[in-house]
Every structure is written in C-alpha cells, then in structure tokens.
Amino acid sequence: MKCPFCQHEDTQVLETRVSEEGDAIRRRRRCGKCDKRFTTFERVELSMPIIVKKNGMRTEYAASKLRGSLMLALRKRPVAAESIDMAVSSIEEKLLTSGLREVDSGFVGELVMQELKRLDKVAYIRFASVYKNFEDLNEFQEAIAEVGHERKGRKASS
Template structure:
C-alpha cells in the first residue's frame, strides 16, 4: 500500500478490525519510510450479472426490487423476514454462481416462483398470476390445482 504522505510503497499493517456490521475491514498502517500512520478500509467487490428484460434492455440487478416483489406477494401473509431474506439470499447465490455476465429476467422470475412456493402457496399464486399474465379464471384455477397436488 502506497503511503499517502511520502509515496513510499512499503507500509506495514499495525492493527486490523472488522466493522460492527462485518461489512468492511479497517486497517491501521504505518509507513516504513516516514513512520506516519494512516487508515485503509477494505470492502468486498461483488459483481452480479446484468438482467436482460423481455424487450432486450439490460439493467443492473437490484436487491431492493427483488425484496419489493417478495413483500408484495407476501403482503399480509404469515412469513418471517428471516425466511424472506433466506429466499433472496438463495436467489443471489444462484446469480453469483452462474458465471455469465447476463441473465434473462425470466430465469429470475422462475427462481422467485420456486422460492415463494416453498414459503407460502397463496403468495406463490399471487405472484404467478401477475408473472404469467393470467388471461382468465381458468388459468387461475389451473394454478390452484397445481398447488393442491
């Protein structure tokens, strides 16, 4: 690490601390040339793939948008925040583990439906009715029959 005071390239870590939220690491460093101390912060850099929408647009992945979808589907349903967070975490792990730089939004939609089906059947049907654009009551009935099996 380059010293911000004298520009010397050799510095020594004197102290290391993890933040209270465990989001970053704080390091106190000392320059071996001028003996001045300074602080650096390390944060992980995570690169999630771009999302390809149905119309071909590419947008950045948004955690808050996914969370909002879950909250909307699970509105007034008895599902804990921890379980919702776990479902979102599993989806994000899949995104990170895929490798490609782009993922179709339809794939994420299917993952959301799978997670909702495990969490709450009513929320699953709510989400599916919008996601799959039910045309009439027969589409809705077929989905309910599928859940009952």
C-alpha cells in the same frame, strides 16, 4: 500501492492483519521515498449482476423491487417478515453465486417463484398468474394442480 503523501509507487508492507470483524485485511505500509507510514484495508467487493429486462433494457439490481414483488404476492397472507427477509437473502445469494455479470429478469422471476412456492402456495399462484401472464382459467387450474400434486407427494413421503 501509491503513497498518499508523495504519490511514490514503491511502498513496503510492514505488517498484515485480519481486521477485528474478519471481513478485511489491514496492511501497515511504509513509503520507500518519504518514509511515511500509512494503513490500507483490503475488502471483498461483490456486486449484483445487471438485470436484463424482456425488452432488452439493462438496469441495476434493486432489492426494494424484489422485496416489493414478494410483498405484493404475500399481501394479507400469514407469512412472517423474517421469512420474507430470508427469501430475499436466498435470492440475492443465488444471484451473487451465479457468477454472472448479467441475468435475465426471467431468471430472477423463477427464483422468486421458487421462494413463494416454499413460503405460501396462494402467493405463488398470485405471482405466477402475473409473471406467466395467465390468459384463461385452464392456466390457473394447471398451476393449482401443480402445487396440489407437490403437496400430496410430500404427505405421502412423510
């Protein structure tokens, strides 16, 4: 660590503590050349993966786009704002823990569909119809049947 005063590269750590919030390490340092003291903080830096679109373009992850997609599918549906926030957090956590630097937009779409299927079946069908580009009534019927079978399976196991 360079000294901020004289730019000397030899500094000594005098004291190390965890910050009050517990999210950083605070280090008290002393410069070996000018003898001045200063404090540094060490924090975890997590970054969301880059999203690779179907056309190959790369774009930064945008929570607002994710939330907008969920809100559009859930429009006029009885789902609490807290549930939407939890869905966004769940998707973001899965993206972060994937350890990938880049993910296909399709991967994000699948995560959104999982959350919508859990939150609201109608919203799931809405999103799936656009995401999977349904072209005829049969595709809608298959998606509805899929959701219906899951629901019956849950009731039978209860």
